[in-house]
Amino acid sequence: MSYQKEQEVAELAVQRAAILTKKVFHEKAKGTLSKNDSSPVTIGDFGAQALIIAAIKSNFPNDEVVGEEEASSLREDTNLRDQIWELVKGTSLSDSKAEDILGGPIASMYAMLDAIDAGNSAGGAKGRIWALDPIDGTKGFLRGGQYAVCLALMVDGDVKVGVLGCPNLPVDDSVALTADSGVDQTDEEGKGVLFSAVFGQGATSRPLTSVGMGERKAIQMKSVSDxxxxxxxxxxxxxxxxxxxxxxxxxxxxxxxxxxxxxxxxxxxxxxxxxxxxxxxxxxxxxxxxxxxxxxxxxxxxxxxxxxxxxxxxxxxxxxxxxxxxxxxxxxxxxxxxxxxxxxxxxxxxxxxx
CATH class of the missing domain: 3.40.190.80 (D-Maltodextrin-Binding Protein; domain 2)
Known part of the structure; x- marks a missing residue:
């Protein structure tokens, strides 16, 4: 299989979710909660998960999703729920065709909660299962460092499609990492990259934008002689x-x-x-x-x-x-x-x- 549609949906879903996370990144108050394992979760995590799962279910209704978050706390905390709903309903791609591909906006607050909870797959070795981390590196997200919106499709346990949206990495593939690349970052002009790969078809990068899709370029690991x-x-x-x-x-x-x-x-x-x-x-x-x-x-x-x-x-x-x-x-x-x-x-x- 070429997985062309899966890659397109994944890239657009991650792109749309990254628009939402960027809004939260610039807010001093990020609606932070602590989960049972003491790791933090923000309104950005919940909102991004809702947008991505809604897009997956619109296009591939029988696919399962292993998502990091679940919505029980939001069903109890109406203030937090309302904050997330305002974010979600106010986030869209500027390209109407792209929005149509994703299935359009989420219909209601309750549909948003259901989408978040649809990330409850146990995973496994059979069938089509998506692995989703709506904000990987939440502590980096909170401190103003690096974070990523991560989505992968597994088929019978093997990863076939992978997409990473990294709003604070340079667009330019030739910019080398430095010791301070992980701290005090911004998503200013020249930042934001979307990495993507399909099994057997190579890996690419393109600018992570809010309008359309940037030019796709093939990427390769660097040869290390020393x-x-x-x-x-x-x-x-x-x-x-x-x-x-x-x-x-x-x-x-x-x-x-x-x-x-x-x-x-x-x-x-x-x-x-x-x-x-x-x-x-x-x-x-x-x-x-x-x-x-x-x-x-x-x-x-x-x-x-x-x-x-x-x-x-x-x-x-x-x-x-x-x-x-x-x-x-x-x-x-x-x-x-x-x-x-x-x-x-x-x-x-x-x-x-x-």
Whole structure:
């Protein structure tokens, strides 16, 4: 299958959701709640999830969605619910044809709540299932750093389409990451990129705009001939990834540049287009498992751009086990030519800890 329609709907849905998140990004009060795991969620998360799931269900009514958020708190908190509804009903693409493709605006506040709750799939190895993170990197979103709107289609457990909307990354694929790329960011002119990939068809980037779709350009990971000059990416939050292990690995690899710490799957997009080179996310505990919505889109985009993505034991990420990567530990992403070397050092450092 070409998945042309799925890619078009996914790109437009992410584009429309990013318009909403950008509105919230500029507000000092973002309607923040704490979930059961103490992670934050904002009115932007809820609104973006509603818009994206509504578009999926309009076009592919039998598809399931694994979404990060659910609407029980909004059904109790009418003030928060009303804030989100105002955002959702006021967000649209300027292109009427694109809006028609997405199914038009959500009909009512209650339809919005139902759309949010339609992200309740358990995931699995059979059928068509979308993995959605409406705002990946909510802490980065709150602090004014990097974040991403992430959407991927899995068919029988394999990722076939991946889209990332990164409002605060430069449009220009040639702009290299620097040590401060993850903090004090804006979505000003020249910022905002939409990464996209279809299995077997390569990866692309295009400007993330509010009017029409920008020109699509093929992207490739950069060839790394000198590891001392490689750009190493990791999560900003120490609770998400072991900075000490990753520092030891970077040292053994001979990497001399300071690591780039940023939130969200913006890291996947950045290394896919050669703005960075290596992304490590190593578990902070033996029992921690990643959520599928945090990796599905980025995994495909990097692999289609000429990279390799495995866990810390060299296994491909397995998105068929439900809502988490139950059979994987950590993430190692790098250009295919050097991935095995990076992985061997990862294993060496991890083995030394036992």
């Amino acid at each position: 590891l001392s000059q490689a750009t190493f990416c990791e999560s900003l939050e120490a609770g998400h990834s072991s900075h000490s292990d990753q520092s030891a690995i970077a040292s053994k690899l001979g990497v001399t540049k300071p690591s780039v710490r940023m939130d969200s799957q913006a890291k996947y997009g950045s290394i896919a287009r050669g703005a960075g080179d290596i992304y490590l996310r190593l578990p902070t505990s033996a029992t921690y498992r990643e959520k599928i919505w945090d990796h599905a889109a980025g995994d495909l985009i990097v692999r289609e751009a000429g990279g390799e993505v495995t866990d810390s034991l060299g296994r491909r990420l397995d998105f068929s086990k439900g809502r988490i990567l139950a059979e994987n530990k950590g993430v190692v992403a790098a250009p295919a030519a050097i991935h095995s070397h990076v992985l061997s050092v990862v294993k060496e450092v991890m083995e030394a800890k036992k």
